[in-house]
Amino acid sequence: MPSPLTYKDSGVSIAANTRWVDAIRACMTATYDPRVMNRHNAFAGLYRLDYDEQLFRRNYKKPVLVACADGVGTKVLLALKLGRLSTIGIDLVAMNVNDLITCGAEPLFFLDYLGVSELAPPRLLEVIEGIAAGCREAGCALLGGETAEMPDVYRNGDIDLAGFSVGVVEFDRVIDGRGIRRGDVLIGLPSSGIHSNGYTLVRKLIERGRCDLDAPFEGGPQSLGEVLLAPTRIYVKAAAAVLEAYARRRVVTAMAHITGGGLRENIARLLPKGVNAVIRRRAWKPHPVFDFLRKLGVTRGEMFKVFNMGIGFVFVVRPRFAAGVTRVLREAGEDPIRLGEINSGSGRVVLEA
Amino acid sequence: MPSPLTYKDSGVSIAANTRWVDAIRACMTATYDPRVMNRHNAFAGLYRLDYDEQLFRRNYKKPVLVACADGVGTKVLLALKLGRLSTIGIDLVAMNVNDLITCGAEPLFFLDYLGVSELAPPRLLEVIEGIAAGCREAGCALLGGETAEMPDVYRNGDIDLAGFSVGVVEFDRVIDGRGIRRGDVLIGLPSSGIHSNGYTLVRKLIERGRCDLDAPFEGGPQSLGEVLLAPTRIYVKAAAAVLEAYARRRVVTAMAHITGGGLRENIARLLPKGVNAVIRRRAWKPHPVFDFLRKLGVTRGEMFKVFNMGIGFVFVVRPRFAAGVTRVLREAGEDPIRLGEINSGSGRVVLEA
Numbered sequence: 001m002p003s004p005l006t007y008k009d010s011g012v013s014i015a016a017n018t019r020w021v022d023a024i025r026a027c028m029t030a031t032y033d034p035r036v037m038n039r040h041n042a043f044a045g046l047y048r049l050d051y052d053e054q055l056f057r058r059n060y061k062k063p064v065l066v067a068c069a070d071g072v073g074t075k076v077l078l079a080l081k082l083g084r085l086s087t088i089g090i091d092l093v094a095m096n097v098n099d100l101i102t103c104g105a106e107p108l109f110f111l112d113y114l115g116v117s118e119l120a121p122p123r124l125l126e127v128i129e130g131i132a133a134g135c136r137e138a139g140c141a142l143l144g145g146e147t148a149e150m151p152d153v154y155r156n157g158d159i160d161l162a163g164f165s166v167g168v169v170e171f172d173r174v175i176d177g178r179g180i181r182r183g184d185v186l187i188g189l190p191s192s193g194i195h196s197n198g199y200t201l202v203r204k205l206i207e208r209g210r211c212d213l214d215a216p217f218e219g220g221p222q223s224l225g226e227v228l229l230a231p232t233r234i235y236v237k238a239a240a241a242v243l244e245a246y247a248r249r250r251v252v253t254a255m256a257h258i259t260g261g262g263l264r265e266n267i268a269r270l271l272p273k274g275v276n277a278v279i280r281r282r283a284w285k286p287h288p289v290f291d292f293l294r295k296l297g298v299t300r301g302e303m304f305k306v307f308n309m310g311i312g313f314v315f316v317v318r319p320r321f322a323a324g325v326t327r328v329l330r331e332a333g334e335d336p337i338r339l340g341e342i343n344s345g346s347g348r349v350v351l352e353a
Numbered sequence: 354m355p356s357p358l359t360y361k362d363s364g365v366s367i368a369a370n371t372r373w374v375d376a377i378r379a380c381m382t383a384t385y386d387p388r389v390m391n392r393h394n395a396f397a398g399l400y401r402l403d404y405d406e407q408l409f410r411r412n413y414k415k416p417v418l419v420a421c422a423d424g425v426g427t428k429v430l431l432a433l434k435l436g437r438l439s440t441i442g443i444d445l446v447a448m449n450v451n452d453l454i455t456c457g458a459e460p461l462f463f464l465d466y467l468g469v470s471e472l473a474p475p476r477l478l479e480v481i482e483g484i485a486a487g488c489r490e491a492g493c494a495l496l497g498g499e500t501a502e503m504p505d506v507y508r509n510g511d512i513d514l515a516g517f518s519v520g521v522v523e524f525d526r527v528i529d530g531r532g533i534r535r536g537d538v539l540i541g542l543p544s545s546g547i548h549s550n551g552y553t554l555v556r557k558l559i560e561r562g563r564c565d566l567d568a569p570f571e572g573g574p575q576s577l578g579e580v581l582l583a584p585t586r587i588y589v590k591a592a593a594a595v596l597e598a599y600a601r602r603r604v605v606t607a608m609a610h611i612t613g614g615g616l617r618e619n620i621a622r623l624l625p626k627g628v629n630a631v632i633r634r635r636a637w638k639p640h641p642v643f644d645f646l647r648k649l650g651v652t653r654g655e656m657f658k659v660f661n662m663g664i665g666f667v668f669v670v671r672p673r674f675a676a677g678v679t680r681v682l683r684e685a686g687e688d689p690i691r692l693g694e695i696n697s698g699s700g701r702v703v704l705e706a
Contacts, residue, residue, distance in 0.1 A: 005558060044421040065402055065461070068398065069499045103397055113422050113466060146424060148424045150427050152430055166519055208355065260370075
């Protein structure tokens with residue numbers, strides 16, 4: 001009989017995992033509202049869809065559940081390299097809820113998956129704290145999650161994280177771009193920078209250019225590393241403000257979250273046949289990080305294919321409400337930009353100089 | 354100006370990703386029912402909760418959404434080593450939906466996250482096909498997902514996969530163990546083998562014991578590798594059969610999915626104070642794979658802490674309905690085992706010889 005091997009000997013400690021689960025519970029409960037029915041130690045998270053009490057009163061007539069899954073790509077490797085894990089969780093929530101709200105949904109809850117080489121609580125707890133902060137900003141509950149300790153997949157302290165969010169929208173309020181018409185106006189909201197796409201390229205450029213991540217970025221108060229790690233903006237409040245201001249009219253015909261593929265692909269995917277979206281590049285001034293990356297050796301065309309170029313979220317609205325939507329967005333603290341219009345065409349996005 | 358670098362040069366191809374998304378669409382649509390409202394190219398998946406048409410008619414009075422996230426741990430590394438990726442997706446769905454149904458929920462939809470070193474379509478498509486097969490067996494729609502190509506995180510063709518599932522249960526039908534009483538009977542359903550927990554230990558044992566994964570397992574028709582990769586059973590139909598047979602009575606007081614931590618931890622987490630669960634080990638004969646692993650060098654106590662030991666799912670039911678539940682499970686094609694009873698105690702699980 002060989003000498004006995006325990007699960008712990010093999011690199012996994014159930015006891016450490018139990019302690020970890022307890023540690024993240026405080027993060028989770030800080031995101032709860034009364035609709036959360038979670039019980040300690042349950043196998044799954046529970047969330048009441050309808051709710052009768054005053055403040056969180058909700059009643060859906062024909063609820064459509066909306067769900068998406070996303071990760072943060074290799075932005076996490078940059079965060080690990082810089083030892084700054086506090087905002088990568090915000091990125092994770094943002095990547096999911098910004099997708100979710102494009103159809104008019106209100107986010108309800110979020111779950112995370114963390115793959116790690118080892119349970120290193122202080123560092124990893126920062127990740128969960130960031131996720132919880134993102135959830136609070138998005139108005140959704142961190143309902144559950146899973147942390148998988150897999151030393152043979154994730155090495156040298158590497159981690160990966162994936163997120164999953166669920167929201168709800170009334171059946172007759174679903175927004176999907178089918179209502180886009182010629183003359184509709186495109187209104188963009190600024191991104192905070194690169195957000196969470198294209199980091200495999202960003203990291204290659206930084207490495208090839210031997211850039212100092214700790215040096216001040218263009219003489220400003222932030223280091224290059226901080227600029228590159230700026231958390232993805234969460235557009236939930238902005239979208240909710242617009243939808244609430246026009247609760248009875250069909251004013252917003254589409255919304256787009258600008259991720260990998262840039263403005264072109266992420267708007268084109270919504271366009272009905274027979275129209276183009278015309279965007280004037282001079283309508284806004286991209287965040288300086290994009291010019292910095294371009295100078296490290298990327299063509300302007302490639303930049304627009306990979307990055308958001310300063311616009312993180314786009315509304316397509318009926319022309320007679322464009323000024324009103326802009327005002328609502330300003331009142332919500334945003335800095336909306338009129339990017340262009342919908343014209344006759346063939347389902348393409350045209351970027352004008 | 355340095356020579357221009359493209360996103361593709363850096364190791365990520367948006368075009369390949371688009372082809373991949375198209376390739377998995379067929380897998381997804383094979384799991385759809387009329388409640389799925391997904392549109393091509395949308396940012397999120399849409400699912401109608403209530404539905405008025407005949408076959409899929411659903412109307413929830415006080416719907417409680419149920420959600421969980423889980424992965425398959427390092428079982429995926431064994432699957433990669435053996436070049437058999439066709440059932441790891443079933444494991445992924447099983448790990449999630451078996452958790453989901455413990456509170457009485459009906460699974461609605463599933464989303465996956467795949468982290469990969471490169472988009473190698475034929476192999477990875479097997480994974481997605483397995484996920485879709487698992488979804489069909491669980492009666493839920495594969496509503497969305499994300500595949501992240503991260504060559505600097507996942508190396509040498511390694512992958513990781515995570516899953517998220519959502520279900521629904523009526524508020525007054527939530528099952529959470531609070532109704533467990535002295536005298537309740539524990540009924541177990543057999544596992545297919547190791548399911549998806551403890552593979553870091555399994556792999557260490559196999560390696561240390563220099564076991565031949567291609568050799569027939571105990572002279573049977575399956576190789577050791579095949580036995581180790583047997584897909585996790587999905588207990589959705591069995592649980593649904595019981596809940597439907599007793600739709601108006603509170604017959605089932607708890608359900609447990611036996612995962613990491615084994616029978617002891619996964620049943621203990623549900624027990625109210627003041628009761629113990631007594632399980633007689635002789636009530637069933639564990640799958641021979643467990644004795645095989647034990648002989649490679651694991652104590653019997655450790656085996657019960659890490660593995661399901663042949664029982665994948667447990668019902669706790671009112672004593673006067675134990676025979677009826679057993680009959681319903683047999684009619685559903687299961688082989689139910691009376692494991693033991695609930696006694697007075699202190700919230701512990703007692704494994705009797």
